[in-house]
Amino acid sequence: MTTEFEDSKLLAVESSFDNRYSRHARESLDELTDTSFTITDPSVSGHPIVFASLGFLKMTGFSRDEVVGRGGGMFQGPGTCRRSVMAIREAVREEKEAQVVLLNYRKDGTPFWMLLLVCPVFSASSGGVVHFVAVQVPLHRRRHGDFPGGGGGGFSQVHDFVFRCCRKEVCSDSLAELGRVSSLNQVLENDVTELESEEPCEASDVEKSRAVTALDNIFSVLTYYSESVGRLVCRKRCSVPDVGVFSSSLIISLGRIKQSFVLTNPNLPDMPIVYASDAFLKLTGYARDEVLGRNCRFLGGTDTDTTTLHLIRESIKTEQPCTVRILNYSRKDKSSFWNLLHMSPVREASGKVAYFVGVQIEDEYKNEDRPCRNPDRRQLSVVGVVKVAVRSSSMTAGTSK
Incomplete structure (x- = not known):
């Protein structure tokens, strides 16, 4: 049985890819059968996979349903x-391309080395990161006898394997355990697998070239099918990010918060919503693109108390926190709900108010007309985490300039 948060995350994962590209994009990407890659969305909680290629599924042994919605x-x-x-995480945080050699594991538990090439996907209009593409190229291992220092033919390495096998047999406590080893070759093969899982591996120039070519092909598809729906993406940042666009690191940090909240930017005209959590979308019934860029008053209605709205405006004007109980109407199904709302200013490292965070809790006492003075502990927790994330992000941005 899934929770409301899990349901909202599932909806976000399903819409992430389809809202950015036309419906034919999936078919075209599936035609790249020999290419292993995934596409992830940093704006969704956990930075999950939103698309996995057929080549990736074949290489790892997982099905698409087992992979989509999960993290790397x-x-x-x-x-x-x-x-x-950590090198991959640093690249995501700095929204730049990165290439590393990584040991991963298939569904059956067997390890394999791969060259991983990660690249951000930028929105051509806003300049923000919308996705990350990760290309995986499996690395070919040397043959078992071709080890450095093997002295031609690798006899000394095989001798070491035999010694290790014999050591295992001597240390065995039962003949039954020895009987499970059908042949010396099987033991050698197991030891080689164990050795390869531990030995660092390097990518050749050919394998690096394959990764770059694969990335070019993927971006060719993404660019074409995003332009056809008027949401062009590009491999390099085409424009300066506008002030309403968050960095990937901040989005990922905010995505870990499972409570309902929004961030509004008082430095933009009409103080629009610039971030909405998955739980907020679940609470209100709206999709993310239906919320971002709008003022929070769209949640009001005919019976929303004007005195309460005045208190909210005053808290924004004085840059002070406030807690109110407000009637919101604009659920997508047009139903109303009582909202225990706590608002608080969020400052950058410089002390300037960058955002206001509004944390919502649906009031279970729907018919009880009662004031709300003190914020809930969960609301204060959300405010604290958001403030730390924004402050850390602003400090990092200032350092990188």
Whole structure:
């Protein structure tokens, strides 16, 4: 049984790809059968996969339903280098291209080395990152006898394998365990697999070239099918990000918050919503593109108390937090609900108010006319996390300039 948060995330994953490209984009990407790649969305909680190629599914052994909606961490294991993972995260945070060699694991648990090329997908109009493309090129291993220092034919390496096998047999406590090893070749093969999962691997120039060519082909499809619906994407940032566009790192940080909230920008005309959480979309019934860019008053209605609206305006004017109980009408199905709303200014590292965060909790006492003075603990928790994320993001942006 799924939670409301999981349901809202599922809807966000399903709409992420289809809202940006025409319906034929999936078919064209599926024609790249020999290319392993995934497309992820940093604006959705957990930065999940929203598209996985047939080549990727064949390489990992997973089905598309098992992969879409999950994060890349599901393919990592005990042998995966943490430094390489951090390099990928750093590239996402800085919204730049990165190339690393990574040890991943298939569905059956077997490890494999691959060259991973990650590249952001930018919106041509806003300059913000809408997706990331990750191309995976499996790396070909040396033959078992072709180890450096093997002295021609690799006899010393095989001798080491035999010694390790014998050591395992001597240390075995039962003949039954030994009986499971059908032949020396099987033992050698197991030891080679174990060795390969631990030994660092390097990509050749040919494999690096394959990754770049694959990325070119993918962007050719994405560019064509985004332009056809008037939402052109590009591989390089085509315009300066407008002030309402968040960095990928901030979006990912905000996406971890499972409560209903929005961020509005008081420095833009009409103070529009610039971020809406998945839980907020679930609460109101709207899609993300129906909310972003609009003022929060679209949630009001004929019976919304004007005194309450005045309190909200005053808190914005004085840059002070406030908590109110307000009747909201604009659910997509036109139903109304009582909203326990807490608003608070969010400042950058410089001290300037960058946003206002509004945290919503649906009031279960629908027919009780009661004032609301104190914010809920969950609301204060959301405000605290948002403030830390925004402050950290502004400090990072200032350092990189």
